[in-house]
Amino acid sequence: MAQTMTAESTRQTPEVEKSEDPVTDCTLVTQAKEGNLEAFDTLVQRYQERIYATVYHMTSNHEDANDLAQESFIKAYHALASFKGDSSFFTWVYRIAVNKTINFLKQRKKRSFMSLNDLDVNVEYDPELVALASANDPRQEVKLEELQEKLNAAMLKLSEMHRLVVTLYDLQGLSHEEIAKIMDCHTGTVRSRLFYARQQLQAYLSDYLK
Amino acid sequence: MNGSNDFRQVRKLLSLKRHEQPPPGYFDSFSNRVIARIEREEEIAQRPWWDKLLALIECNPIGACAYGLVFFLTVLLGVNFYQSEITTFSNLWSSPSVTALNEPGQYLRQGRMDGNANRASDNIEPEYLFLPSMDGRQASYPRVSPPNSNGNSGFGGAEISRMTFGRVR
Known part of the structure; x- marks a missing residue:
């Protein structure tokens, strides 16, 4: 599954997907603009996991991520007429989802609570993570869940922009250039935000880092 | 560099988040839900305005009640004001x-x-x-009669x- 791949291997994956797919995004967008819902359905299926994951990592809440991901695609469908093709459809729909999520987070600032998804079974086969989490603790599963909670709490302490950079670079595996396009800023800004965000996370999670 | 080494650990820790998965089968029906919502919105957009209003009330009954209450109070105040104005005028007239x-x-x-x-x-x-x-x-x-011989104006x-x-x- 795309989400369980490492960040390095998934970097710029959407471009690869686009070229390998028999029907390009551009063709599907043209068909969807003419009201072809099946074409738009294909586009949704192509990017649903990435959009959902981005929103989920930003909110740490499954229900909110579900609503926001759906609303992002609905907004994209209604705004298709304004899509000129200057950027890829992937970048464009990402930008919609990111803006929607940031607006949502600003509104709910005082009532943030977590509704975390379960960890998949593969996590137990990741030796580095197990080593990091267990640390001679026999209750490995409990420890991983606790670590997951601490990690999400630390992520929520970051500002929206810093959290977004970490999400897009470290979790989604996008390149600095792609993130700069999505966030409408320079790559230098992306790099500096990423550095600061990691520094912050390091401070928050110092107890869990050897 | 020690800092980059630490960041490697942070990134390793962050990779735990990539193992967080939504409930099984969640993505199987995700696009169907999106398309269903788009179709429903398009259907509502084609309805006449009163039908849209009913749909809005169905979607958000509390909001609709609040708007209804505000509208009712505005009408009540308007009628009250109108009646007080009428009373003022009729009192004055009488x-x-x-x-x-x-x-x-x-x-x-x-x-x-x-x-x-x-x-x-x-x-x-x-x-x-x-x-x-x-x-x-x-x-x-x-008609005013001309002055008479007594000097009266005739405007008695x-x-x-x-x-x-x-x-x-």
């Missing part, structure tokens, strides 16, 4: 001074032609002098009392 204004030729019949007379208009606020309901009436005067009390206000035809 006051003796205004009644006097309405009765044609009353002052003249009473012989109050001098400047010191207590005229009805003196007791009324200036803004009420030109009420919209006061129809345009013009005074008609009897008796003649004045015959003066009336009548509608111009």
Whole structure:
């Protein structure tokens, strides 16, 4: 599954997907603009996991991520007429989802609570993570869940922009250039935000880092 | 560099988040839910306005109730204000001074032609002098007879009392 791949291997994956797919995004967008819902359905299926994951990592809440991901695609469908093709459809729909999520987070600032998804079974086969989490603790599963909670709490302490950079670079595996396009800023800004965000996370999670 | 080494650990820790997965089968129906919502929105957009209103009430009954309450209170206040205005006007209209204004030729019949007379208009606020309901009436005067030999103008009390206000035809 795309989400369980490492960040390095998934970097710029959407471009690869686009070229390998028999029907390009551009063709599907043209068909969807003419009201072809099946074409738009294909586009949704192509990017649903990435959009959902981005929103989920930003909110740490499954229900909110579900609503926001759906609303992002609905907004994209209604705004298709304004899509000129200057950027890829992937970048464009990402930008919609990111803006929607940031607006949502600003509104709910005082009532943030977590509704975390379960960890998949593969996590137990990741030796580095197990080593990091267990640390001679026999209750490995409990420890991983606790670590997951601490990690999400630390992520929520970051500002929206810093959290977004970490999400897009470290979790989604996008390149600095792609993130700069999505966030409408320079790559230098992306790099500096990423550095600061990691520094912050390091401070928050110092107890869990050897 | 020690800092980059630490960041490697942070990134390793962050990779735990990539193992967080939504409930099984969640993505199987995700696109169907999106398309269903788009179709529903398009269907609502094609409905007449009252149908859209009903759909809105169905979606958000609390919000609809709140709007309804605000609308009802506004109408209630409007009616109340209108009634109070009507009462003010009718009270004013029924006051003796205004009644006097309405009765044609009353002052003249009473012989109050001098400047010191207590005229009805003196007791009324200036803004009420030109009420919209006061129809345009013009005074008609009897023909004045030429002065007689006694030097009287012929504009005596008796003649004045015959003066009336009548509608111009």
